[in-house]
Amino acid sequence: VNPHEHAYELVPLYTLGALDAAEREAVAAHLHACLTCQEELAVHAAVAAALTADAPAPQHVWRRIEQALDRG
Numbered sequence: 001v002n003p004h005e006h007a008y009e010l011v012p013l014y015t016l017g018a019l020d021a022a023e024r025e026a027v028a029a030h031l032h033a034c035l036t037c038q039e040e041l042a043v044h045a046a047v048a049a050a051l052t053a054d055a056p057a058p059q060h061v062w063r064r065i066e067q068a069l070d071r072g
């Protein structure tokens with residue numbers, strides 16, 4: 001499987017924290033190197049925040065993205 005396509009497909013689940021540890025690490029590692037997936041992560045993080053937060057806060061969204069990127 002193409003690493004990018006694999007990571008790209010998992011980004012929504014990654015955003016929701018629904019991946020197992022191995023998948024999460026694989027996506028996080030790929031995110032470091034791939035702007036397309038970083039942008040996809042930003043989109044999904046914003047959507048997830050809007051769906052799950054009582055009061056969507058962009059700062060929280062960006063913090064989560066930064067944390068996700070730092071983790072890899």
Ligand SMILES: [Zn+2]
Pocket residue numbers: 003004005007008030034035036037
């Ligand atoms: Zn990618």
